[in-house]
Amino acid sequence: MKVLILGAGYGGLTVAHRLKEYLGEDIEITVVSKSRSIYENTIFPAILTNDVKVEDTVFDGLEVMRRKGNLFVEAEVKDVNLQSKEVKTSKGTFDYDYLVLALGGGYEENFNKISGHEHAFMHHPLSDFLKIKEKLASMDEINAVIGNYTGSPIEGPSYQLALIVRNEINRRGIKGKVTLVTQSPNGVFGMLPVKEISERANRLFEENGIELVKGDSIVEVRKDKVVTRNGKEIGSNFVSILPKLSVPSLLRETSIVNERGYVEVEFPSFRTKRFHDVFAIGDLAEGMIPARTARGAMIAGENVSSTLAKEIKGVEKPLYKQGIICMFHGGEVAGMLRFDVKDKPHVSLLVNPVFSKLKIMYSRMLVATGFNVPYHAAPFF
Structure with a gap:
């Protein structure tokens, strides 16, 4: 067979x-x-x-x-x-x-269809993460806009990048602003059916100096700004987008x-x-x-x-x-979101720096085994 x-x-x-x-x-x-x-x-x-x-x-x-x-x-x-x-x-x-x-x-095919994509990065492939690292290190002032193209189902990497860029601004003591565009009107993790989770996550991001634009998406990138699906124009000198799939x-x-x-x-x-x-x-x-x-x-x-x-x-x-288990690493901020449904939805959000270390440990296990990790902490049918 x-x-x-x-x-x-x-x-x-x-x-x-x-x-x-x-x-x-x-x-x-x-x-x-x-x-x-x-x-x-x-x-x-x-x-x-x-x-x-x-x-x-x-x-x-x-x-x-x-x-x-x-x-x-x-x-x-x-x-x-x-x-x-x-x-x-x-x-x-x-x-x-x-x-x-x-x-x-x-990813690459759809990213290249975004109007003005040449003025932006895509926080998915290794090549762009290396370019992002080099770009951020060269900037004396960062005005970042980070988000997803309309219909992109993966927002977690956008959340992490926003936290990391904010951390970079704080660490270097330079002028800067980070705007995170979320597709859900509820904001961060807003696609989940428990509103209190997104409310907690929104507070976490805002307390860390990130401005949220909720219920919107990036559809066009220009040299010094982005244009959103709702017609909002946001000034920028650094843009990173995840495309639709x-x-x-x-x-x-x-x-x-x-x-x-x-x-x-x-x-x-x-x-x-x-x-x-x-x-x-x-x-x-x-x-x-x-x-x-x-x-x-x-x-x-x-x-x-x-x-x-x-x-x-x-x-x-x-x-x-x-279900979802998302350990996020955002510089000084780290945590884990879990969402599973057995008899009813169960959602939890934990914020603790230890999750950065746990994420790195889990990643090394994935690499060492060639993705052979049979236990997924997911409910059975």
Whole structure:
């Protein structure tokens, strides 16, 4: 039985790890990734504060999969034909019995569509975090605007960057201002169904000198200002944005992509609604919990693995509910938000500097294991 996994991020490698553990030699697993250098990108903000070095964030995907007994192919995906069950890559064509789409959310493609993106950074890839670090160090006065493009579901990194930039201004004793644009009218963590959490978070940010613009998003960047969806103009000399997500361009013409640019899946299996043998996880799947997190992608990977283990060999393994655990590192401010639903929603927000150290420790565990972390502190179905 052949399982082909496109993408070597949190979700894709979780499937590769877990399926091999569940099915052993009964399964042939191939992971295709454009690079064998795999980065743990949730810790990138800590590079800005010198708490983490670049080399602490990377591992060799080929070696990790080789030790597991899986095939790792360093190649670019060129075409996905769901009818013929073939995937063309720069290293040849692969067929499959089951396909797992874990290619990410088309960050660069969508960022480049933002009007004036050349005047902004994107706080997602390592390359931009390194540019952000260099830029901030060179500035004698910082007037930062940080936020998301309309419809971007991942605001946590924006929160962290806003806190870090404010910390940089305070640490250096320079003039500066930080404006954080949140899409929810409730502000920080406003997408959650417990208003008191966002109220506490808003106070935390405002007490740390961050100005909040609620219920808005950045749609255009100019040389000295940004323009928001609501028509607000905010002066700036430093801008960083997370774009909206969608499937990468190579998947856009396939029949499983809806008009919103995502792959529709069934829950809790993450099987695509149109093809029984195709699964989609992570940033390209519609229906992932709105705050897309590494934990969410890994939970999706666990559910795919459990579904296939039962389907292929009758092996019963757990299925998880989606949820959020977000440890944020913001310089002098750190904390953890948790949101899960068992019988009813449970939300907690803890603020303590110790979470910076815990986040770094967890990140190092992710790197050391090649994203093989089976316990996700999530409720079962």
